[in-house]
Structures are given as C-alpha cells and as structure tokens.
Amino acid sequence: MTTTDSTDDGEPTRRDFIHIMGAVTAAAGAGAALWPLIDQMNPDASMLALSTKEVDISSIAVGQAIKVMWQGKPVFIRHRTAEEIAEAEATPLTALKDTKARNDNLGKSADAEDANRRSDANWMIVVGVCTHLGCIPLGTSSGENRGDYNGWFCPCHGSHYDVAGRIRRGPAPDNLEVPPYAFLSDSVVKIG
Amino acid sequence: MSHPSTYNPGSGLEKWLDARLPIMRLMHDSLNDFPTPKNLNYWWTFGGILTVCLMIQIITGIVLAMHYTAQADMAFDSIEHIMRDVNYGWLMRYVHANGSSMFFLAVYLHMFRGLYYGSYKEPREVLWMLGVVIFILMMATAFMGYVLPWGQMSYWAATVITNLFSAIPLIGDDIRTLLLGGPSVDNPTLNRFFSLHYLLPFAIFGVVVLHIWALHVPGNNNPTGIEVKDLKKDTVPFHPYYTVKDGFGIAVFLVLFAAFVFFNPDGLGHPDNYIKANPLATPASIVPEWYFMPFYAILRAITFDLGPISSKLGGVIAMFASILILFVLPWLDRAKIRSMRYRPAMRLWFILFVVACIALGVLGGKPAEGNLVLYAQIATAYYFGFFLIIMPLAGIMETPKALPSSIADAVLAKKKPDAARSHASGGAQPAPAE
Amino acid sequence: MKISMIARTLIIAATLSLCGMSAAVAASGSAKDPEHRHWHFAGPFGTHDKDALQRGFQVYETVCASCHGVELLSFRNLGQKGGPFYLDSCPDGFADNVDCSNPNENPIVKAIASQYRYQVVDGPDDSGDMVERAPIASDRIPGPYANEVIARLANNNALPPDFSLIIKARHHGPDYVFSLLTGYEDAPASVEIAPGQHYNPYFHGDMSQALKPEFLNAEGHAIDGVDVPPGGVLAMAPPLFDGVIDYADPGTPETVEQYAADVVEFLTWAAEPKMEARKAMGVMSLIYLLVLCFILYWSYRKVWAKLDH
Numbered sequence: 001m002t003t004t005d006s007t008d009d010g011e012p013t014r015r016d017f018i019h020i021m022g023a024v025t026a027a028a029g030a031g032a033a034l035w036p037l038i039d040q041m042n043p044d045a046s047m048l049a050l051s052t053k054e055v056d057i058s059s060i061a062v063g064q065a066i067k068v069m070w071q072g073k074p075v076f077i078r079h080r081t082a083e084e085i086a087e088a089e090a091t092p093l094t095a096l097k098d099t100k101a102r103n104d105n106l107g108k109s110a111d112a113e114d115a116n117r118r119s120d121a122n123w124m125i126v127v128g129v130c131t132h133l134g135c136i137p138l139g140t141s142s143g144e145n146r147g148d149y150n151g152w153f154c155p156c157h158g159s160h161y162d163v164a165g166r167i168r169r170g171p172a173p174d175n176l177e178v179p180p181y182a183f184l185s186d187s188v189v190k191i192g
Numbered sequence: 193m194s195h196p197s198t199y200n201p202g203s204g205l206e207k208w209l210d211a212r213l214p215i216m217r218l219m220h221d222s223l224n225d226f227p228t229p230k231n232l233n234y235w236w237t238f239g240g241i242l243t244v245c246l247m248i249q250i251i252t253g254i255v256l257a258m259h260y261t262a263q264a265d266m267a268f269d270s271i272e273h274i275m276r277d278v279n280y281g282w283l284m285r286y287v288h289a290n291g292s293s294m295f296f297l298a299v300y301l302h303m304f305r306g307l308y309y310g311s312y313k314e315p316r317e318v319l320w321m322l323g324v325v326i327f328i329l330m331m332a333t334a335f336m337g338y339v340l341p342w343g344q345m346s347y348w349a350a351t352v353i354t355n356l357f358s359a360i361p362l363i364g365d366d367i368r369t370l371l372l373g374g375p376s377v378d379n380p381t382l383n384r385f386f387s388l389h390y391l392l393p394f395a396i397f398g399v400v401v402l403h404i405w406a407l408h409v410p411g412n413n414n415p416t417g418i419e420v421k422d423l424k425k426d427t428v429p430f431h432p433y434y435t436v437k438d439g440f441g442i443a444v445f446l447v448l449f450a451a452f453v454f455f456n457p458d459g460l461g462h463p464d465n466y467i468k469a470n471p472l473a474t475p476a477s478i479v480p481e482w483y484f485m486p487f488y489a490i491l492r493a494i495t496f497d498l499g500p501i502s503s504k505l506g507g508v509i510a511m512f513a514s515i516l517i518l519f520v521l522p523w524l525d526r527a528k529i530r531s532m533r534y535r536p537a538m539r540l541w542f543i544l545f546v547v548a549c550i551a552l553g554v555l556g557g558k559p560a561e562g563n564l565v566l567y568a569q570i571a572t573a574y575y576f577g578f579f580l581i582i583m584p585l586a587g588i589m590e591t592p593k594a595l596p597s598s599i600a601d602a603v604l605a606k607k608k609p610d611a612a613r614s615h616a617s618g619g620a621q622p623a624p625a626e
Numbered sequence: 627m628k629i630s631m632i633a634r635t636l637i638i639a640a641t642l643s644l645c646g647m648s649a650a651v652a653a654s655g656s657a658k659d660p661e662h663r664h665w666h667f668a669g670p671f672g673t674h675d676k677d678a679l680q681r682g683f684q685v686y687e688t689v690c691a692s693c694h695g696v697e698l699l700s701f702r703n704l705g706q707k708g709g710p711f712y713l714d715s716c717p718d719g720f721a722d723n724v725d726c727s728n729p730n731e732n733p734i735v736k737a738i739a740s741q742y743r744y745q746v747v748d749g750p751d752d753s754g755d756m757v758e759r760a761p762i763a764s765d766r767i768p769g770p771y772a773n774e775v776i777a778r779l780a781n782n783n784a785l786p787p788d789f790s791l792i793i794k795a796r797h798h799g800p801d802y803v804f805s806l807l808t809g810y811e812d813a814p815a816s817v818e819i820a821p822g823q824h825y826n827p828y829f830h831g832d833m834s835q836a837l838k839p840e841f842l843n844a845e846g847h848a849i850d851g852v853d854v855p856p857g858g859v860l861a862m863a864p865p866l867f868d869g870v871i872d873y874a875d876p877g878t879p880e881t882v883e884q885y886a887a888d889v890v891e892f893l894t895w896a897a898e899p900k901m902e903a904r905k906a907m908g909v910m911s912l913i914y915l916l917v918l919c920f921i922l923y924w925s926y927r928k929v930w931a932k933l934d935h
Binding site for chain 2: 636637643703795796797799897898899903904909912922925926929930933
Binding site: 018019021022025026029032045046048049050051052054 | 706763922
C-alpha cells in the first residue's frame with residue numbers, strides 16, 4: 001500500500017501530503033496489528049494462574065528437604081538443622097564465589113550472608129536450577145550426594161552449593177536463586 | 193504485453209545485487225512499472241484483496257497452531273483455551289474463522305469478474321486454469337480447517353464428505369478408509385487434516401506465484417476485453433495508479449471483514465459447532481459453511497439413478513464436474529470477443545447464471561425436501577447448461593456490439609454522456625476512475 | 627432480440643422464486659420462536675451488567691449447578707477483568723503486597739472457590755489415593771457429576787448439557803434460554819406426556835410423536851383438523867420458582883423472569899468472557915479503517931486526476 005507519489009520532480013510537495021499520510025496511516029495500522037501477534041506468545045491466563053503456589057511444610061522433619069514444582073521448575077524447601085544454620089551463618093563473605101544474595105524478596109544490592117538468603121533461619125527455599133547450565137542439583141532427597149559443602153551438588157559439571165544454596169566450588173557463576181515467598185502460617189508457605 | 197525492463201539500479205549495492213540476483217529488477221518490473229490498462233474498474237481490485245486474505249490466513253493460522261492441540265479429546269477445549277486464556281487469542285481465532293468466509297467471498301467475485309469479462313480466453317487460458325487450481329486447493333484447505341475445532345458440525349461434515357468417496361465403484365470404501373485412517377472419523381483423521389491444513393496454504397501460495405507470473409506474460413485483461421495497442425496511450429504504470437486503487441479497495445474490504453470479526457463473529461458459523469463432537473448423535477441438519485452450499489446443493493440435486501450410475505455416485509460426479517468444468521471453460525466459449533459488455537444477450541444469460549448460483553447456495557442450506565429438490569435440479573441443469581450449451585452456441589449465434597477501437601478510445605467515449613455505447617457498461621460494474 | 631426477452635423473463639422469475647423460497651422455509655419450524663428481549667449486552671456497544679452477572683452466578687450456583695456444569699470456566703475467570711467479581715483495587719484491610727485485580731488473589735473469588743458446593747479431585751497423594759479438596763482460584767469450576775454415566779443415571783438417562791457455551795450453541799441463544807426457562811406450560815389436551823417428561827413450546831422436538839391415539843389416522847399421522855402443538859418434551863422439570871433464591875439486594879424482584887434474565891446474562895458472559903474487549907477493539911478498528919478508506923480514496927483521486935483520460 002505504498003502511496004508515495006512520483007511527480008515530475010520526484011520531491012514530495014504539498015500536493016503529495018495526502019499520499020504520505022495514506023502510507024503513514026496504513027503503516028501505523030499494520031504496526032498496531034503486529035502487537036496482538038507478538039503478545040499472544042506471552043504467558044496466557046491459565047499459566048499466570050499458576051504463578052503462585054501454596055505448600056504445606058508441616059510434615060518436613062528437621063534435616064529433610066522436599067522438591068515442589070513451581071512455574072515448571074523445581075523449588076527446594078529444606079528444613080535445616082541447628083548445626084547447618086550455625087555453619088551457614090559462620091561462613092565469611094570472603095569464602096564465597098558469588099557475594100550477591102540473589103534473593104527475589106530483597107533488593108539487588110543485598111550481600112550473600114545467610115540472613116539475606118532466607119526469611120526464617122530454619123527454612124532454606126531456593127529454585128533448584130543450577131546457575132551454570134540449568135541442570136537440577138542433587139541433595140534434596142535423602143541419600144543423594146550433597147556435595148563437599150553439605151548443601152547441593154550438580155552432577156552435570158560438578159558445582160557444589162552450601163546449605164544456604166550458595167555456590168562454593170565448580171563452574172556455576174551465581175548462588176541458587178531464592179524465589180519470592182511468604183509464610184502464610186507456621187505450616188504454609190506461598191511461593192511466587 | 194511483455195515490455196523491456198525499465199529497472200535502473202541506483203546505488204552500487206543495487207548494481208552488485210542486480211548482477212547476481214535480479215530480484216529488485218523483478219519486483220520493479222512486475223509491481224512498480226508494470227504497464228496496466230488504464231480502464232480497470234473496482235472488480236479488478238479483488239486480486240490484491242485475495243493476496244491480503246491469504247496473508248491474513250497464513251499469519252493467524254501459524255499463531256493459532258502455537259496454541260491448538262490436534263488431538264480428538266483436547267481439540268475442542270484447546271480452541272476454547274485460545275478464546276479465553278491466550279492473549280488476543282479470541283482475535284486470532286475470529287479473524288481466521290471469518291477470514292475463510294471473506295476469502296471465499298472475494299474469490300467468488302474474482303471468478304465472476306473473470307467470467308463476465310472473458311478473462312479466461314486466449315491468451316490467458318493457463319492463468320485461468322491456475323486460478324481454478326487455487327480454488328480447489330482453497331476448498332480442500334477450508335474443509336479440513338473446519339474439522340479442526342472438533343465440534344458437532346466439524347465431525348459430521350467430515351463424516352458426510354468423506355463418505356462421498358465411498359460412492360466410487362469397487363475401491364470407494366478403501367479410499368475412504370485410507371483418508372480417515374480408520375473405519376470412522378477419529379483421532380487419526382484429525383491429525384492428518386491438521387497436517388494438511390497447515391501444508392496446503394503454502395501450496396496455494398506457490399500456485400499464486402505462478403498465477404501472477406502467468407498474468408504478467410499477457411498482461412491484464414480489461415473491461416473492454418480488447419488488447420492493449422499502444423502502451424503509452426492505453427496503459428499506466430501499476431505504481432502508483434493501481435497500488436493506490438487496490439489499496440483503497442483493500443481498505444473498504446477490511447471494513448466489511450472487521451464488521452464481521454468484531455460485531456458478528458459467529459454469524460457465519462453454525463451454533464452446533466460450539467457443541468463438542470459426539471459420534472453417537474447426529475445434529476438435526478448438517479449444513480456446510482455457506483461457501484460450499486452451491487456445490488452441496490448440486491450434490492443433493494441428483495436424486496435419481498442414471499442407468500448403472502446410482503444417485504449417490506451421480507451426485508458426487510455432478511459436484512466434482514461442476515468445479516472441473518471450469519478447466520475447459522476457455523474452449524467451451526466460442527465467442528470472438530471477450531467482454532460481455534459488448535455481448536447483450538450473453539450478459540442476460542450470465543446474470544441468470546449468477547442468480548442460479550445464489551439459488552443453489554440458498555438451497556444448499558435448506559433441507560432437501562418437497563419442491564426444493566426440484567428447484568435445485570433446475571438450477572443445477574442451468575449451471576451445466578450455461579457452460580455446455582449457452583456458451584458454445586452464443587458464440588456462434590450472437591451479434592456483438594461494435595467494439596471501441598482502443599482502450600484509450602473507450603475511456604474517452606465514456607466521458608461523453610451521449611456516447612453510443614455508454615449504456616452498455618451499466619449495472620454490473622462501477623465506472624472506472626475518472 | 628427474442629432470446630434476450632426469454633432470458634430477461636427467466637431472470638425475473640428466478641429471482642422472485644428465490645425470494646419466495648427463502649421466506650417460505652424460514653416460516654416453517656416445529657418450536658415456537660423465542661421471545662425477543664432487549665439485553666444489556668446486545669448491540670455494538672453492549673456491555674455486561676455487573677450486578678446481573680453476580681445475581682446470574684448465584685442463580686447458576688444455587689439451581690443450575692445441581693445438574694449442569696460449566697467445565698470451561700475456572701474460578702479465576704469470575705475475578706478477571708469484565709467478570710462478575712472483578713475488583714479494581716483491594717477493599718480496606720488488605721496488605722500492600724496483595725493485588726486484588728489479579729483474579730488469583732481476588733478475595734471474593736477465593737471465598738467462592740473455598741466454599742463451593744462441589745469439591746475437586748486432586749492427587750494422587752503420598753499414599754497413592756485420589757483426594758477431594760476444596761477448590762482454589764486456579765481450579766476449573768467442578769461440575770455435579772464425575773462422568774457421563776453417573777450423569778445419565780441421575781437424570782432418567784438424559785444428559786444435562788454443559789453450560790459453558792450453551793448460549794453460543796443455540797440459535798438466538800439468549801432469547802432461547804430465557805424463553806425456555808420461562809415458557810413451561812401445561813401440555814395441550816391432544817398430547818400424552820410420558821412420566822418424567824415436561825412439555826415446553828420452545829424446546830425443539832417433535833410433538834406429533836406424543837399425539838394421543840384418537841388423533842392419529844391409520845398411518846400414524848395427525849388426522850385432518852388436528853394441529854400438532856409446537857415445541858417438544860424434555861427431561862428437565864421447570865427449574866425456577868418465584869422466591870426460590872434470595873437476592874442480597876432487596877430491590878431486585880425474586881421472580882422466575884428475573885432469575886432467568888440474570889442467569890442468561892451470566893451464561894452469555896461465560897460463553898464469551900472477552901466480548902467487551904472484542905467490541906471495544908471493534909469500535910476503534912472500524913474508526914481507523916474508515917479514516918484509512920477516506921485518506922486512500924482522496925490519495926487515489928489525486929493520483930488519477932493527473933491522468934488525461
């Protein structure tokens with residue numbers, strides 16, 4: 001629908017205004033029609049409805065952990081022992097490979113001390129996706145390899161995470177992500 | 193109307209590309225500087241409109257395929273998922289569903305235009321036949337697409353239409369089983385229909401390219417039906433004259449399109465297709481989409497056996513013949529001139545043909561009972577009589593009016609209200625651009 | 627010119643019979659035409675009446691849901707934009723991090739879901755059993771029957787249709803459903819209604835099958851002078867009675883007519899929750915296209931004006 005004019009001089013003049021306007025109007029319409037074609041690829045309403053998940057944590061014994069699905073990804077929920085909490089809190093920032101908290105509940109500038117990785121010291125809740133290339137680290141189910149730092153161990157390329165989900169050794173660049181969550185009661189946590 | 197290339201590569205890059213892949217030259221010569229008769233009326237804008245329709249169907253179709261599930265248990269729900277949950281999914285689906293109706297509306301007007309102005313006649317036979325191929329591919333695509341929502345009409349239309357093939361002697365049942373992938377319409381049928389429904393539009397696109405190629409060898413026909421004699425006097429460059437005129441035609445067409453999509457999106461569909469397919473219950477009446485109704489009426493008009501041919505087989509033969517006869521149309525028409533503008537008797541037979549087609553369309557949507565069967569038989573007889581009897585005879589018996597000496601003369605004569613043949617152009621088409 | 631006279635006559639005759647044909651068949655039909663009402667959602671600018679949607683959902687949940695599901699709807703749909711319980715912002719007393727315009731956090735929707743008359747089946751749980759639990763906002767609205775066999779057993783072998791698309795799945799859906807709900811009447815004396823069946827002049831059926839034997843001739847057709855009554859019989863007894871549902875708003879009449887109108891409003895929304903968005907976009911699109919037509923026509927006239935022709 002190009003309507004630019006080919007008058008004798010080839011230059012758009014006042015007489016050509018309407019042709020330019022026609023082309024611009026048509027192009028604007030085509031551009032507006034493009035948005036629905038792109039937006040349809042965004043998550044639909046049924047996906048968004050699953051963006052939060054309520055989990056009952058009352059049955060997780062101290063020292064145990066569970067794996068739940070949230071937005072198509074596993075989330076690790078670990079009930080830490082007193083020794084594990086003490087060990088995590090004692091770890092100095094200088095011993096860490098990644099000193100950012102990576103906690104969606106806090107600002108981006110927070111550092112990775114244990115207190116910034118959780119809201120309740122007893123519970124460590126992290127997205128169970130290795131920050132290296134997206135494998136699922138071991139260490140949640142009992143009997144699995146928890147790595148050299150008693151947290152999680154990614155079998156793909158040998159990344160070791162500690163009990164606060166922080167990367168300690170291996171190729172992974174970042175600490176495990178902490179998802180947005182809130183305790184609705186002592187026994188129910190809402191993720192997302 | 194082949195003409196020497198007027199492409200003049202401006203920049204160094206254009207020269208470099210032109211020596212290796214002269215695609216810019218092709219675009220320039222066929223879309224920009226292509227000499228086009230200066231007297232084309234609005235009926236000639238449907239070529240551009242149809243191109244837009246095809247693009248709209250392909251784009252919205254690809255989008256819908258991202259969300260649709262071609263599985264018998266889930267297909268219906270996935271369509272409703274598109275309508276309810278997907279961002280702008282309702283828009284994509286309504287545009288695609290109404291788009292098929294708009295596509296057929298435009299293609300029928302395009303075909304009637306070709307028929308009226310003799311655009312199928314020498315040297316445009318191949319152009320016309322490629323158009324018939326496109327039409328057949330469109331019908332196959334639309335039919336399979338209608339099955340995908342897996343509603344009651346989808347399911348039973350698929351059942352009834354595939355049963356037509358069982359009318360073929362000896363191998364009919366085997367062909368039907370092969371088409372369906374089982375003894376009845378089921379999940380395998382849905383899967384293959386989806387696959388082919390996705391494939392065929394690209395086949396249509398390919399034939400459209402050939403159709404346009406075949407158009408650009410002899411050039412456009414025009415309302416007078418006489419050949420271009422002088423490129424300077426008789427023609428104008430396609431751009432800007434016809435780009436802007438087609439653009440206007442497309443915009444007007446889109447108003448109608450949008451009116452259906454936004455304000456009566458289910459008006460052309462059938463309520464039964466909002467009921468999930470149920471192989472145990474047939475709807476009260478099975479009706480095809482409106483654009484298939486004339487052919488459906490022809491199918492049902494053959495209610496009698498013809499010697500060894502049963503009425504079922506006869507109906508199938510008549511229905512396919514009514515489409516295939518278009519392939520030999522260029523040789524059935526024995527007239528010396530093209531345009532019915534100068535064939536007053538033929539023009540009346542043509543109008544009657546249009547009425548017969550509309551009557552078949554109305555009858556195809558009604559129950560086949562009582563006098564309606566007789567009406568359908570009369571209209572069917574006229575449909576075939578028009579091609580097989582009237583067309584060959586009229587060419588021999590009629591006395592056409594005097595043709596203008598050139599396109600330029602015809603255009604000038606039109607400006608004078610008392611010109612001898614000004615009345616001959618009435619009714620059927622709006623006046624060409626002033 | 628004789629041949630053209632024949633053709634001309636034929637054209638006129640064919641056109642006239644075509645018009646007659648369309649009219650004649652349109653007039654026939656075995657059920658009464660539904661009463662045409664003016665609906666709040668009708669027309670190019672029609673929208674849903676929020677109060678009517680809420681009342682309609684109440685009618686659906688209290689009465690219709692005893693037998694009919696709305697399997698394509700989730701609870702969250704009730705709180706989405708344009709839905710019956712959509713909230714722009716939270717009522718007082720909610721924490722800042724709750725977004726009530728999000729249908730999944732809408733407190734009304736959460737309450738409706740958790741107190742709904744049917745449970746959803748979830749699981750398997752840790753011991754491998756399926757469990758029933760109260761629905762949450764993201765769940766589909768559970769229906770009355772687990773499967774078609776149970777539905778038929780409970781309803782004298784009739785299958786109550788799902789209501790998600792009932793308005794779109796019937797000719798003149800809103801008028802038809804309204805007429806059906808309000809149109810029950812005693813069967814004419816000429817017909818015999820089987821037990822468990824109910825006569826309705828708007829229901830599509832064939833009453834000639836129910837004519838009493840004394841009105842039939844030897845071939846089983848109605849004898850001359852006996853009209854076959856319009857409509858048909860259905861398994862559903864009249865579902866609505868005056869006062870059967872208590873509306874919270876004392877100003878709204880608690881009549882069958884009001885209940886029927888409200889539930890039609892709700893079911894129309896349920897059949898196409900995006901209707902308001904569709905019409906709003908349609909108005910903008912048509913305005914744009916008409917402006918585009920005008921500009922392109924002007925441009926076209928300008929281009930062609932330069933041509934000597």
